Amino acid sequence: MLTVxxxxxxxxxxxxxxxxxxxxxxxxxxxxxGPNGAGKSSTINALTGLVAPMAxxxxxxxxxxxxxxxxxxxxRGLTSTPEGxxxxxxxxxxxxxxxxxxxxxxxxxxxxxxDRFLALFPVxxxxxxxxxxxxSGGEQQMLAISRSLMSRPKLLLLDEPSLGLAxxxxxxxxxxxxxxxxxxxxxxxxxxNATQALRFADRVYVVSSGALRYDGPPAKLADEHGLLxxxxxx
Amino acid sequence: xxxxxxxxxxxxxxxxxxxGKFRRSLFGGLVTALPVVLIGLAIxxxxxxxxxxxxxxxxxxxxxxxxxxxxMGNSNIAxxxxxxxxxxxxxxxxxxxxxxAMKKLSIPNAPFGLAFVExxxxxxxxxxxxxxAVLAAISGKIISRLSGVAATIVSLALLIIVxxxxxxxxxxxxxxxxxxxxxxxxxxxxxxxxxxxxxxxARLFKDSRWGLQLRASAQSPQAAAAFGIDAKRLRxxxxxxxxxxxxxxxxxxxxxxxxxxxxxxxxQQIFITLAMLILGxxxxxxxxxxxxxxxxxxxxxxxxxxxxxxxxxxxxxxLLGLSGVALGxxxxxxxxxxxxxxxxxxxxxxxxxxxxxRDAR
Numbered sequence: 001m002l003t004v005x006x007x008x009x010x011x012x013x014x015x016x017x018x019x020x021x022x023x024x025x026x027x028x029x030x031x032x033x034g035p036n037g038a039g040k041s042s043t044i045n046a047l048t049g050l051v052a053p054m055a056x057x058x059x060x061x062x063x064x065x066x067x068x069x070x071x072x073x074x075x076r077g078l079t080s081t082p083e084g085x086x087x088x089x090x091x092x093x094x095x096x097x098x099x100x101x102x103x104x105x106x107x108x109x110x111x112x113x114x115d116r117f118l119a120l121f122p123v124x125x126x127x128x129x130x131x132x133x134x135x136s137g138g139e140q141q142m143l144a145i146s147r148s149l150m151s152r153p154k155l156l157l158l159d160e161p162s163l164g165l166a167x168x169x170x171x172x173x174x175x176x177x178x179x180x181x182x183x184x185x186x187x188x189x190x191x192x193n194a195t196q197a198l199r200f201a202d203r204v205y206v207v208s209s210g211a212l213r214y215d216g217p218p219a220k221l222a223d224e225h226g227l228l229x230x231x232x233x234x
Numbered sequence: 235x236x237x238x239x240x241x242x243x244x245x246x247x248x249x250x251x252x253x254g255k256f257r258r259s260l261f262g263g264l265v266t267a268l269p270v271v272l273i274g275l276a277i278x279x280x281x282x283x284x285x286x287x288x289x290x291x292x293x294x295x296x297x298x299x300x301x302x303x304x305x306m307g308n309s310n311i312a313x314x315x316x317x318x319x320x321x322x323x324x325x326x327x328x329x330x331x332x333x334x335a336m337k338k339l340s341i342p343n344a345p346f347g348l349a350f351v352e353x354x355x356x357x358x359x360x361x362x363x364x365x366x367a368v369l370a371a372i373s374g375k376i377i378s379r380l381s382g383v384a385a386t387i388v389s390l391a392l393l394i395i396v397x398x399x400x401x402x403x404x405x406x407x408x409x410x411x412x413x414x415x416x417x418x419x420x421x422x423x424x425x426x427x428x429x430x431x432x433x434x435x436a437r438l439f440k441d442s443r444w445g446l447q448l449r450a451s452a453q454s455p456q457a458a459a460a461f462g463i464d465a466k467r468l469r470x471x472x473x474x475x476x477x478x479x480x481x482x483x484x485x486x487x488x489x490x491x492x493x494x495x496x497x498x499x500x501x502q503q504i505f506i507t508l509a510m511l512i513l514g515x516x517x518x519x520x521x522x523x524x525x526x527x528x529x530x531x532x533x534x535x536x537x538x539x540x541x542x543x544x545x546x547x548x549x550x551x552x553l554l555g556l557s558g559v560a561l562g563x564x565x566x567x568x569x570x571x572x573x574x575x576x577x578x579x580x581x582x583x584x585x586x587x588x589x590x591x592r593d594a595r
Contacts, residue, residue: 050456074461099447
């Protein structure tokens with residue numbers, strides 16, 4: 001579904017991602033692990049078109065999308081949930097959901113989808129007309145993921161869904177991510193929290209200092225404790 | 235979590251989303267305009283003629299401030315140039331609709347044969363607004379690419395450029411002198427209708443998908459970009475709409491007063507309208523309306539004290555400059571205790587419905 005070849009991202013003189021290649025098959029949950037500053041978020045931003053890559057090719061659904069705009073990538077079915085949730089705190093829960101569908105032109109479908117997420121997460125329904133900033137951290141993350149799903153993606157990129165959340169909440173978030181996978185969604189989950197990310201992963205990439213260090217099934221990574229220690233610090 | 239999150243299913247749940255959204259924001263806009271209508275009708279019915287002129291100034295300020303809110307409130311970028319559009323609207327109709335006999339006296343050497351043009355007021359207004367739109371589209375192209383302080387500085391530069399053109403192109407605009415003889419075709423009721431229309435337009439824009447997306451991108455540019463929201467284009471749309479409404483204020487002012495001069499559309503107007511918007515709360519249209527009402531009445535009250543009054547037999551001395559000081563103090567106090575302005579984040583209809591819901595419990 002997604003193939004990335006030799007992707008490089010630079011910010012001036014600083015190389016954030018160096019010749020990264022990865023591929024995601026339909027229905028898979030792929031985990032991209034690595035420590036802080038490894039280039040994970042830069043990779044996501046290059047995939048969604050928020051930063052222009054220096055070099056490399058991004059092929060999504062058989063089409064080279066390396067030079068297309070974010071809006072077009074979302075229309076094709078490639079959506080991301082930004083790191084740190086980035087909820088629109090002053091806007092209502094309902095407005096946040098509507099904004100996730102910014103690229104859609106079918107008001108009826110959008111409305112039906114909003115209803116579905118409200119039924120799925122009763123707390124969002126209760127707080128529908130309230131500022132999203134009044135939600136708890138875990139609820140905000142649920143809203144952030146729901147908001148991204150409002151664009152009806154085929155591939156969802158999740159940037160650190162566990163960031164700043166208590167372990168119990170993180171487990172709930174990943175339960176939901178696992179449910180999305182069970183329903184056929186393709187996902188790329190970028191994480192520092194290896195334990196949770198590996199629960200549902202079909203394939204794991206580990207990056208460090210902008211370059212790929214490991215590529216393979218999660219079981220093998222778990223065996224090779226050295227690798228985990230080396231790149232994730234435990 | 236037994237419900238499916240991905241698969242689309244028809245929903246029979248009663249939805250708070252979407253249905254009658256347009257009607258609700260139309261209704262909300264009318265509720266917001268209600269105080270303006272009531273005050274306007276009271277002035278028309280009971281006030282002495284002297285207040286008519288004050289009311290005119292207040293209504294012109296109201297339209298400008300609501301126009302200003304469309305850009306500032308949604309994009310969260312300070313605009314210090316909106317009076318340029320007010321001026322272009324006013325001078326546009328002045329040049330196009332002033333009777334030929336008057337023009338022979340005031341601008342006999344106007345370029346492009348404009349000394350021999352006398353359009354009917356409506357056509358002149360449309361053309362003047364077209365000029366405003368072109369100027370707004372050009373300046374907006376630059377401003378929408380910038381953000382924060384840089385955009386504000388460009389808006390200020392626009393004001394200075396337009397003002398110096400009015401001052402120095404004397405053949406067309408009469409420079410420093412008053413431009414008189416503009417047909418007086420607007421009365422207070424017409425001004426009232428225009429105010430209501432503008433308030434409703436501002437509310438519809440704020441609640442529209444454009445307004446919502448612009449507010450979102452002002453709040454979190456990264457998140458908005460991640461959803462494919464084109465902040466630059468939205469800023470441009472808001473800028474042009476804002477400029478058109480400010481231009482309309484200028485048109486109406488010229489048609490009501492009959493006489494204009496460049497200094498009317500300069501820093502003093504910028505500051506007073508900006509103070510009104512910030513004091514009332516720029517996040518909402520209600521805030522714009524509130525700020526205009528509070529400051530218009532407040533300043534007039536202070537002005538009456540300024541000239542010296544007698545309270546309980548004690549003659550107070552003249553306090554010249556009090557209005558300026560008081561304006562500053564009021565703004566400082568308001569910003570210190572209510573940084574979001576008097577109205578905060580909720581529109582009048584939202585505040586009312588919240589109030590009634592609380593009572594019902």
